[in-house]
Amino acid sequence: MGGGSALCKHMVTDQPNVPRLLDPTQLKPFVDPLPLPPVLRASDGKALRVDMRETEQRLHRDLSPTRVWTYGGCMPGPTIEVQSGKTVRIDWRNELPRKHFLPIDHRIHGAELDKPEVRAIVHVHGASVPTASDGYPEDWYVPGQSRLHTYPNKQDAAALWYHDHAMGINRLNIYAGMFGNLILRDEHERSLGLPQGEQEIPLTLSDRLLTTDAQLYYPVSGNSEAPWVSEVFGNAMLVNGALLPYLDVQPRRYRFRVLNASNARFFNLKLRDGRSFQQIGSDQGLLPAPVTQHSVFIAPGERVDLVIDFAALAGQQIELLNDALPIMQLRIGSGRVRDTSEVPAVLRDVPRMPESAATQQRMLTLDSYQDCVAEPMLMLLAGKRWHEPVTEKPVLGSTEIWNLINLTDDSHPIHLHMVRFQILDRRPFDSGEWMESQTVRYTGPAQLPSAGEAGWKDVVQAWPGMITRIIVRFDGYVGRYAWHCHLLEHEANEMMRPFEVVAA
Ligand code: C2O
Ligand code: CU
Structure with missing residues (x-):
């Protein structure tokens, strides 16, 4: 994988020191019960407290413990349960060591890379939340500090999740174990009688x-x-x-x-x-x-x-x-149980957003470049790096269509913070013609999203050779948010851009 395929003359090919890797097929399978992370519930008005800290965790009965970085002492972190419409505050405390145990890459673009090495900021993925609590990548803080985030939870029931988002190193922090589930519940979902x-x-x-x-x-x-x-x-x-x-x-x-x-x-x-x-x-x-x-x-x-x-x-x-x-x-198990759960034939109303509701169409490329001299391959959104001025400024409450024009050989899961959206379609196009003259020539019919993608989304798989169209209403809050590829190595270098929701 990786977009740039040309071999670089300048490429230095010292073999990195790869340690001996485990062969999981040598382990006895199915000897450990599935771990279920502890559940954290917000009780009236009191802020929840979650500590980020290093610990050791056994991943299999026959393995020695693995060093991990966690929320609350386990990987995944505790499952946080919240109710739609009820505000919850969470105090995220950075109690991590001062030095990373994974290799920091001081050359990653835009990462302000020198010190401090260890920084963290929590993003609740899928949350509609004011920017101050969203976990903007540059809002990171160092060990010994904490942040109190406020989550209004004015949104429908969904499985959200939380993870690190600190500029330039979140791929290492998440890899080290910094992620967990946040389950949002509402009355409608409760009334359905689903298994619980x-x-x-x-x-x-x-x-x-x-x-x-x-x-x-x-x-x-x-x-x-x-x-x-x-x-x-x-x-x-x-x-x-x-x-x-x-x-x-x-x-x-x-x-x-x-x-x-x-x-x-x-x-x-x-x-x-x-x-x-x-x-x-x-x-x-x-x-x-x-x-x-x-x-x-x-x-x-x-x-x-x-x-x-x-x-x-x-x-x-x-x-x-x-x-x-x-x-x-x-x-x-054997024997019989009485199952009173149901899966109703109608789950909820998800009205399709009409294209006519959109007041703005954006043409946004997904690009990869190989720069042979001193830099790793770059992957960009709309041809721009993170620190360039904000170009996407949707008006609060307005509807837009984003055309994700994939010029790479990879499928990129593209995520927008704060909003939910619907997938309109994916359609093959002539990328040569786009690169030459920025004109779209479709080369095949549009493919509608599959039934499993036809609900509300916050990540869309943008396939290679295709223009993927999503329709988004920028409800929620004004302020600056991130959108990015969720392949974390792409995001770091640097397939991530800000967008800014502006007042009407
Ligand atoms: Cu899962 Cu920018 O986040
Ligand atoms: Cu990507």
Whole structure:
């Protein structure tokens, strides 16, 4: 992967020192129960407190503990539960060590790279929140400091998540373990009778490179001039921070809140026997109606909400796969249980936003460049770096169509902070003609979003060779926010731009 394919003359190819890596197929699978992060609930008016800190965590029974950086002492961090319409304050305290244990790349663009090495800022992904509490990348703070963020939660039920967003190093902080779920609930969703309580399970996916002594390895490139790597793919697929765990379930329906928290890996989830399940939601909550799926393809940053009915599988075991590779096992108890949960045929109303509502069309390229002299490959949005002046200034309450013109060879999961949007379509185009004259010539028919993408989204997979169109209403708050590729290495170098919502 990586857009620039030309070989650079200046490329220095010292072999980086790669430690010996673990072979997970040598481990005994399904010996650890799936870890369920503790649940944190806001109780009236009091701020929640979450400490960022280093700890050690065992990822598999037969491995020694792994050094990780966490929220609240576990990876993933605690699952924070909030109610729609109820304001919650969270005091995020940076209690991290003063030195990073992963390699800081002092050449990453725009990262203000010198000191301090360790900085952090929390972003709640998918939250509609004033900019002061959004976790703007430059609002980072150092160990010993904390920030009190206020979340109004004026939005529908959805599976949000929180993670680090500190300029230039969030890919390392997240890789080190700094992510967790934030579940927003509302009355409407409660009234549906979906599986809940012990039958509602978070599944947070993340891949990591583990060494033979079970420590995290973050790669550097062979180019000593440019240590940045354009993607990181792990040898170990973790579910809730565990390697090949199992989950005991009863023969009834379960709801799985799936999050892909990986730096760069897309997951293609399915069940071992190819049996179908239902997808009931995506990034920003419930779909209009359940969708029968045999697999779901999830980019970094995306969430899917799945219901699996184990009633016909009493006494059996079934593996959850990423492509052909098992990542966890489900063990279905025998005997009978009464299942009173339901999956209604209509979940909620998601009115399609008409294109005619848009007062602004933006043409935004996704680019990659290879600069051979002293810099790593660059990946940009709209041809600009992070620190260039803001060019996207939507008016509060207005509707816009963003055309994501992908000129690279990769699929990029593009995320906008603060807002939710709908996918209009994806359509193949002539990229040569675009580069020559900035004109769009489509070369094939438009493809509508799949049924599983047809709800409210906050990440869209912008496919190579395509113009992906999203329609966004900039409701919420005025101020400066970020939009970026959620492949964290791309984001760092530097596929991230500010946008500013301005008053009408
Ligand atoms: Cu998941 Cu800018 O965030
Ligand atoms: Cu990207």
